[in-house]
Structures are given as C-alpha cells and as structure tokens.
Amino acid sequence: MTSDEPSPGNNMTIEDLRTAWKREPFCPFRINLSDGRSLTVPHPDFLAIPPARRCFVLFSQDRATEYDVIDVRHVTSITLDDPPANGHATQDN
DSSP, X not given: OOTTSOOTTOOOOHHHHHHHHTXXXXXOEEEEETTSOEEEEOSGGGEEXXXXXXXXXXXXXXXXXXXXXXXXXXXXXXXXXXXXXXXOOOOOO
C-alpha cells in the first residue's frame, strides 16, 4: 500500500470528524490512521477542516509551526474520551 492509498473498508467521513470536533463540552479525542498512528486532538483549536471536506489539518501540540494534512480516507476510527464529571473538559488560557 502506498501512502496515497486509503485503507480498505474505511468508511469514516469528514462529518464523523466534525461531530467529534464540535462535541459540547469539547473532550479530547484520538484520530486513528491506516498507518497505525493515533493522533490526539487536545482542543478544538488544534484542528482545521477546510471547505474542500476531503482533508483536514491537525496542528502539533509540541511545535507551533508543525502540522499534518490528512486525507480523511486514511482515518480508520475516532476514539472519543468521556467528559470529566464536572463537565469542563478543557481550559482556555
């Protein structure tokens, strides 16, 4: 399989990703990819979904100038975390 080929049988959509991204209260979630990586979305500001709706951008937590552009066809699943008991999942500084 080349890096441009989606994983077989994948049926995740940008709308699936958008649902996790817009969840209220927001809770961090993981995007699981066909190459075995699992990328964390710690806050909604780290994710961008442009109008083309096929790819999305995930910014690095560690380096402000690094990001991944990912084709949704490579997303095998999304793992949602449960919100904390107090209902406040993130802090904005």
